[in-house]
Amino acid sequence: MSRARxxxxxxxxxxxxxxxxxxxxxxxRRSARSPRADTLLSPAESAAAALNATRQPGALATVxxxxxxxxxxxxxxxxxxxxxxxxxxxxxxxxFGSITLQTALRARPLGQYPCTSCHLGRKxxxxxxxxxxxxxxxxxxxxxxxxxxxxxxxxxxxVELLALENGERVTxxxxxxxxxxxxxxxxxAWADGAHGKRLDGWQGRRVVMVCPDCHDPHNPTVQPRIPxxxxxxxxxxxxxK
Amino acid sequence: xxxxxxxxxxxxxxxxxxxxxxxxxxxxxxxLAGGVAAGTQALGACSPLxxxxxxxxxxxLLAWQEYIKGNYRFMTDAERAETIARLERLAKxxxxxxxxxxxxxxxxxxxxxxxxxxxxxxGYRRCVEACINENNLDRQAATQYIRIFEMEDGVIDLNEADxxxxxxxxxxxxxxxxxxxxxCADPPCVKVCPVGATWQEPDGITVVDxxxxxxxxxxxAACPYWAxxxxxxxxxxxxxxxxxxxxxxxxxxxxxxxxxxxxxCIHRTRQGRLPACAEACPTGARVFGNLxxxxxxxxxxxxxxxxxxxxxxxxxxxxxxxxxx
Numbered sequence: 001m002s003r004a005r006x007x008x009x010x011x012x013x014x015x016x017x018x019x020x021x022x023x024x025x026x027x028x029r030r031s032a033r034s035p036r037a038d039t040l041l042s043p044a045e046s047a048a049a050a051l052n053a054t055r056q057p058g059a060l061a062t063v064x065x066x067x068x069x070x071x072x073x074x075x076x077x078x079x080x081x082x083x084x085x086x087x088x089x090x091x092x093x094x095x096f097g098s099i100t101l102q103t104a105l106r107a108r109p110l111g112q113y114p115c116t117s118c119h120l121g122r123k124x125x126x127x128x129x130x131x132x133x134x135x136x137x138x139x140x141x142x143x144x145x146x147x148x149x150x151x152x153x154x155x156x157x158x159v160e161l162l163a164l165e166n167g168e169r170v171t172x173x174x175x176x177x178x179x180x181x182x183x184x185x186x187x188x189a190w191a192d193g194a195h196g197k198r199l200d201g202w203q204g205r206r207v208v209m210v211c212p213d214c215h216d217p218h219n220p221t222v223q224p225r226i227p228x229x230x231x232x233x234x235x236x237x238x239x240x241k
Numbered sequence: 242x243x244x245x246x247x248x249x250x251x252x253x254x255x256x257x258x259x260x261x262x263x264x265x266x267x268x269x270x271x272x273l274a275g276g277v278a279a280g281t282q283a284l285g286a287c288s289p290l291x292x293x294x295x296x297x298x299x300x301x302l303l304a305w306q307e308y309i310k311g312n313y314r315f316m317t318d319a320e321r322a323e324t325i326a327r328l329e330r331l332a333k334x335x336x337x338x339x340x341x342x343x344x345x346x347x348x349x350x351x352x353x354x355x356x357x358x359x360x361x362x363x364g365y366r367r368c369v370e371a372c373i374n375e376n377n378l379d380r381q382a383a384t385q386y387i388r389i390f391e392m393e394d395g396v397i398d399l400n401e402a403d404x405x406x407x408x409x410x411x412x413x414x415x416x417x418x419x420x421x422x423x424x425c426a427d428p429p430c431v432k433v434c435p436v437g438a439t440w441q442e443p444d445g446i447t448v449v450d451x452x453x454x455x456x457x458x459x460x461x462a463a464c465p466y467w468a469x470x471x472x473x474x475x476x477x478x479x480x481x482x483x484x485x486x487x488x489x490x491x492x493x494x495x496x497x498x499x500x501x502x503x504x505x506c507i508h509r510t511r512q513g514r515l516p517a518c519a520e521a522c523p524t525g526a527r528v529f530g531n532l533x534x535x536x537x538x539x540x541x542x543x544x545x546x547x548x549x550x551x552x553x554x555x556x557x558x559x560x561x562x563x564x565x566x
Contacts, residue, residue: 194542
């Protein structure tokens with residue numbers, strides 16, 4: 001009798017401890033304020049990151065994809081967006097990729113993401129000097145050329161979000177909606193498959209890459225590179241040449 | 242060689258031989274092979290002077306069986322499985338490679354097409370690199386299926402184009418155009434083959450049976466696009482760089498004296514994946530898909546973009562289009 005009572009009491013204690021532990025972990029200010037890169041990953045994302053770490057450079061992977069709601073592909077078919085895994089090709093552009101996909105894809109520790117690790121509770125001062133200090137990786141060619149300010153694309157009061165011209169706020173998962181405001185021809189071609197890249201093959205689910213996978217949003221022009229080695233035989237021009 | 246020929250010889254009892262069974266040349270060779278195998282084994286077993294190891298004897302036997310096999314097109318499924326098992330074993334014994342060779346057939350209702358955006362291509366040659374790795378191309382002779390031409394803006398003249406550029410790209414005032422096998426709907430290379438070693442598959446890919454090719458190179462001469470490559474020496478691929486995912490008609494090990502070509506990565510595309518070149522392209526200049534699917538991306542490009550093909554007047558009907566933004 002007494003043994004059963006002890007067992008019930010200990011169960012209750014365990015349950016209370018577990019519940020408080022969970023609450024503390026989820027709702028604690030501390031974990032939200034200074035999140036570390038590894039704790040940002042969900043189990044599925046960690047698995048994807050581990051998988052991606054084993055892949056060859058240049059390989060593409062099946063990654064969590066999000067459906068596109070505003071555009072349809074050829075034949076009015078819905079499609080999804082995802083991002084590629086190649087360190088070499090995506091490089092710096094990936095840093096500006098989507099929130100969930102980015103964390104899932106990057107094997108190395110995250111750089112300056114999430115923004116709230118610095119910006120939480122502080123006013124964002126959008127001065128050029130400060131940006132150069134804090135965001136040394138940003139080359140603001142695009143704003144320079146177009147006369148845009150940081151706040152043209154970034155929500156000034158919430159640095160994690162992007163601001164559309166109609167006042168709507170979107171996450172970094174929906175960069176294509178931001179780009180589409182000006183680059184409508186490119187986005188139409190992208191939705192129909194003439195611009196951008198498709199992941200996972202030509203058949204089945206259509207998953208495409210998003211704009212920042214190839215274009216650095218702050219410096220979108222494709223930069224010159226040294227090509228892969230030239231062919232050894234120049235060409236054939238018939239006999240004797 | 243007619244494509245309608247049945248895989249087995251007809252069983253006509255009327256003109257039967259002494260054995261009451263027609264024995265064609267190939268079957269006779271097979272029977273002989275059994276004898277040779279038995280003989281080789283017997284020789285190896287009873288002769289202490291023979292230095293041949295078990296492995297060498299197995300290689301000899303497999304090589305002989307490979308030598309007398311038929312054309313891939315006329316093999317039964319069982320024969321295809323047998324030859325693939327032999328080739329995989331030979332790869333293991335001779336080159337210590339663990340490869341998996343497919344014989345995946347064409348998907349019904351699929352004809353592959355390719356579109357190449359000359360506004361997007363920047364001449365990085367990442368496609369070339371991916372192709373070499375994917376298709377086990379000869380590293381010694383530096384074989385490349387894909388060629389990227391650098392041309393001055395405003396003129397498309399492949400004679401004046403530079404394919405051997407080696408400077409930072411994209412170069413000012415230039416554009417880039419890539420060529421490879423165009424998988425013509427009416428391929429002149431197939432017509433000239435005297436032995437039927439090359440043919441067009443139902444999904445539009447022109448393939449070569451490397452074990453049936455006699456190396457006459459008529460097809461190389463017949464191709465107006467210079468899409469075929471001849472192995473002047475035995476191809477060399479370091480073991481650690483060999484792509485083990487292979488297809489009998491695609492990227493399996495080739496030998497000296499045979500012709501090979503781009504197969505739109507037959508081992509990938511028949512499983513729904515993109516060709517290696519399309520997957521590697523960092524600019525998204527390459528669009529690949531099923532021409533018979535009206536809702537495919539390639540069909541959208543063909544219907545909505547300004548497109549052209551090379552040497553269209555030759556009426557080879559290439560399934561490879563170029564387009565601009």
